[in-house]
Amino acid sequence: MDRAIVLLSGGLDSTTCLALAKNENYDIYALSFEYGQKHSFELELAGFNAEKYNVIEHRIVKLDRNFFTASSLTNAEISVKKDCYSSLEIPDTYVPARNTVFLSYALAYAESVKAEHIFIGVNSVDYSGYPDCRPEFISAFEKTANLALKETTEGNMKIKIETPLMFLPKSDIIKLGKMLGVDYSKTISCYDPIDGKACGRCDSCILRKKGFEASGYKDETVYV
Amino acid sequence: MDRAIVLLSGGLDSTTCLALAKNENYDIYALSFEYGQKHSFELELAGFNAEKYNVIEHRIVKLDRNFFTASSLTNAEISVKKDCYSSLEIPDTYVPARNTVFLSYALAYAESVKAEHIFIGVNSVDYSGYPDCRPEFISAFEKTANLALKETTEGNMKIKIETPLMFLPKSDIIKLGKMLGVDYSKTISCYDPIDGKACGRCDSCILRKKGFEASGYKDETVYV
Numbered sequence: 268m269d270r271a272i273v274l275l276s277g278g279l280d281s282t283t284c285l286a287l288a289k290n291e292n293y294d295i296y297a298l299s300f301e302y303g304q305k306h307s308f309e310l311e312l313a314g315f316n317a318e319k320y321n322v323i324e325h326r327i328v329k330l331d332r333n334f335f336t337a338s339s340l341t342n343a344e345i346s347v348k349k350d351c352y353s354s355l356e357i358p359d360t361y362v363p364a365r366n367t368v369f370l371s372y373a374l375a376y377a378e379s380v381k382a383e384h385i386f387i388g389v390n391s392v393d394y395s396g397y398p399d400c401r402p403e404f405i406s407a408f409e410k411t412a413n414l415a416l417k418e419t420t421e422g423n424m425k426i427k428i429e430t431p432l433m434f435l436p437k438s439d440i441i442k443l444g445k446m447l448g449v450d451y452s453k454t455i456s457c458y459d460p461i462d463g464k465a466c467g468r469c470d471s472c473i474l475r476k477k478g479f480e481a482s483g484y485k486d487e488t489v490y491v
Numbered sequence: 492m493d494r495a496i497v498l499l500s501g502g503l504d505s506t507t508c509l510a511l512a513k514n515e516n517y518d519i520y521a522l523s524f525e526y527g528q529k530h531s532f533e534l535e536l537a538g539f540n541a542e543k544y545n546v547i548e549h550r551i552v553k554l555d556r557n558f559f560t561a562s563s564l565t566n567a568e569i570s571v572k573k574d575c576y577s578s579l580e581i582p583d584t585y586v587p588a589r590n591t592v593f594l595s596y597a598l599a600y601a602e603s604v605k606a607e608h609i610f611i612g613v614n615s616v617d618y619s620g621y622p623d624c625r626p627e628f629i630s631a632f633e634k635t636a637n638l639a640l641k642e643t644t645e646g647n648m649k650i651k652i653e654t655p656l657m658f659l660p661k662s663d664i665i666k667l668g669k670m671l672g673v674d675y676s677k678t679i680s681c682y683d684p685i686d687g688k689a690c691g692r693c694d695s696c697i698l699r700k701k702g703f704e705a706s707g708y709k710d711e712t713v714y715v
Binding site: 326328329330331334335357361362363364365366367368370371372374375376378379397398399401403404407408410411412414415416417419420421 | 550552553554555558559581585586587588589590591592594595596598599600602603621622623625627628631632634635636638639640641643644645
């Protein structure tokens with residue numbers, strides 16, 4: 268079986284993951300979520316890249332907006348903090364159990380289309396300190412996944428959570444993506460964009476900027 | 492902390508779980524899902540029991556109906572099988588990764604309201620063979636949960652998945668519920684009810700009927 272689910276947010280990391288999976292010749296089923304995020308413009312870019320990389324199917328799952336409101340990423344009453352990136356604490360853009368929920372949907376999708384590989388662009392180097400991006404979380408989820416499904420329990424499938432970016436600094440992710448033809452002007456990482464343009468000041472923008480600087484590539488990001 | 496999330500489907504098992512959690516004096520946050528199930532009447536009964544057991548909050552999360560269609564439980568084009576209960580194979584009422592998805596939402600809810608306990612009425616004795624009802628699955632999910640959250644990672648919370656019914660035969664679950672005042676006429680287990688009345692012939696109805704017979708209690712189920 269050479270099918271893969273790719274969790275595709277429309278950001279820099281997940282789009283690079285998509286390009287990597289394509290380069291490894293998987294038949295790709297892309298999965299995005301609309302969960303009330305302030306940066307929902309990313310879904311348009313996810314659609315653009317899903318088409319560019321010729322996925323078999325691109326599903327956008329609508330999550331109940333009322334459920335994920337504890338974060339500045341989704342709650343209009345909490346502003347996204349600017350100009351204060353620190354790698355030492357988990358920021359208020361954290362959404363409770365987000366990757367657990369995303370991976371659970373990916374798992375359901377994987378069993379439905381018989382895909383053994385689930386790509387997720389998590390990274391534990393240049394990241395915002397989210398606990399559900401760490402290798403120990405991913406490894407525990409993978410174990411759970413293989414105990415959860417009919418197909419894995421009956422020995423017909425084995426789920427592998429693929430995290431090719433886990434230990435790469437942002438600059439190396441960008442270099443990799445450029446080699447694979449990713450057009451980063453068609454990705455957005457900003458947590459709080461205006462009219463589809465990046466703010467340049469939230470944690471995610473700061474990490475991305477530094478990554479481009481260190482990569483030697485021109486920063487193609489469209490800023491406000 | 493004595494707060495608990497109770498996954499409440501409106502069926503016999505989850506309602507017994509709710510009564511148990513109440514009996515243990517937890518402040519209860521009940522969580523139900525509307526996912527296109529043919530037996531969505533259960534949500535009305537979930538609401539009835541949430542009120543009866545005085546929960547702090549009862550949330551019904553709408554899941555994207557288009558996503559969970561691989562099962563006879565949710566897909567109108569597949570009939571629920573009747574009169575063929577067998578404990579030897581996983582039936583076509585199986586929904587891919589359902590409990591993983593449900594528990595992931597419960598986890599997000601748990602962190603938001605600072606509840607350390609998540610009650611789920613899974614059972615590995617008189618059950619339909621679903622892999623995500625087994626103790627090894629629950630244990631793996633619990634490990635994942637504690638690696639997933641900000642609050643657990645920072646040492647402020649520890650998530651415990653509570654499965655008080657795991658090793659009880661259906662008849663003992665019914666006896667327990669009766670002791671705790673559960674009105675089983677206000678629960679529904681049927682996978683394919685008509686106007687809120689149980690069919691009496693699907694796997695779930697058959698297990699429930701046998702449970703009442705073995706318990707010595709009168710079967711209060713409303714059948715068609």
